[in-house]
Amino acid sequence: MGVDKSSNDFEEKRTNLGKKIFLSIIAILLVLGVCIFIFGHQYLKESLKPLNPNNKSVIQVKIPMGASDKKIGSILQDKKIVKSGMVFNYYVNSNHYSDLKAGYYELSPSMSLKAIANKLRSGGSDQPLQGVYGRLLVREGDNINDIANTVEKRSRYSSDDFKKLMVNKDFLNSLKKKYPKLLASAFKSKKNKYVLEGYLYPATYNSQNNVSLKTIVEQMVGKTNQELKPYFKKIKSKSLTINQALTLASFVESQHVSKDNGQKIAGVLYNRYNNDLPLEVKSSVMYANNKDSQKELVKKDYKNKSAYNLFIYKGLGPGPIGNPTITSLSAILNPKDMDKGYLVYKVNAKNKKVNYYSYSMSSN
Template identity: 25%
Template structure:
């Protein structure tokens, strides 16, 4: 009788162990997506908080078994802040090892076009652990910016469209150090030589490229547009670049720059201020930067969009020529807007 009891107990223990092992080593995720992310914030690296995150986010089917395994493998003592990818189909053992080893999933920051420093701060605040106000405080710190050779106006000239990879909880100096490394990679000795040939510093070339970027999406027009601004710049003329008015007003939806907008008080208003603005008005593509560096020698001083709305431009040397084609474009634009308004008025709401 005693032997039977012992045997039964052993069988129960073995089965319990097998069941626990089965839970530890088989898929235990509780979500249908390909993966979900667990964020462990700096200063909140405690196992009870992390375990509660697993429960709240419905990451695993058996939080209690995860707790048991994590404590057996000393996970609470080895936890690190970070962003961890929990892939569909992972076992509790997989997840425990992930946390124990601090194997973070990197964040890819894909920068295409940013227009303002505030855009940069908001972008980093959404993608990284840092607060957007910390970013603002960082780039407005004169001493910090001087370490990179920039100031609070030109800091955007350090940032080039690309994909940057970081850990989610990377400190700000690490983020900006990588921006600066990319800046140095872009500005090869050849590009620096080309900028000197145009009479520009790297920051000036980038600032001019940011204006050209906002002026046109037509690649074949960009180098000629750049030549016009360079001609004006070298002659001491005001650039009178419409995109700088949009930037000064912080209204990037404007399609027409009316006369009343031209008096906006801003150092970025190139209708009122001579020379280039204090810094870039966006992050231009490398193709646009190279269009500036390779811009041809021309006699053009003016340009305006073609009246066929193809996105191309008409380039002219004299103001009289410019006025003629500009009037053609304004007339065509007014007619087009009237047509759209008439069409919209005939559409009845459902």
């Protein structure tokens, strides 16, 4: 009997030990699973964000014919456009972006995955976009100083050549005669830095050696006229001049937000304007102080007496602060939520989330 009891105790202890080991393994696996899930979720969340929101540099990317979404993601990661090619592949498939096209693109680490995917859906150029000369890209929201720098990099002309042309009265008057409806209101503004600010449409232009600087600019103004012409009547129906519409559109463009938020921001701008409040557009203060988006505003910047400082002055200011797209113009012509009385918007610089408030604050 004693031997049997000892044997049973041994078997029971071994069974209990086995259970403990089994439960320990299960617990460890559960902890590992939770850790992997949390880490994976955080990794996915971070990878969905722009690689570097503050890096506005433009990188040429070639997407070969027949490249799979997985291959495209790998190319974008190698070119340091996205954090993870695997996550980009997951994003385009989960959002049903099934028609990404081949070609040459100019992309930036500051772009969201949605912006990159939409650009790849629209199709690229069949020729390289970058080089010493040949192809000149005006980016969304670029102002004349930005374009001057691009002209120097992509053509045989200097930035000074371009800026001198921007104040050449004979050249400007020739454009006014050619595009009277487009440019009439711009010429009536007395305090704008450049008559053509806002009228050099974001697109890619021919800047080969045999193309004159005047022709390059004429391409830009002609493109603006082509894009805006279908909207002339609606702009007039809103009791806006072309210059006023482009000015408001340039404010929306400077925020780099979604179409829906662009329309809501337009609603806030109208509400402030209709309530005789300064628009308090920070990008207008940056323009007044000749600062780009990578620089921070300081207290003295808000005291600048430039007519573009819309923290000091009411109204829309002298004119556009950059070159907006039709999407931003459409936001101005189709504002949202004006009836909610929003007077302030706040854009999160990192994730571009926008909050709206119906009360006055010191700044937006």
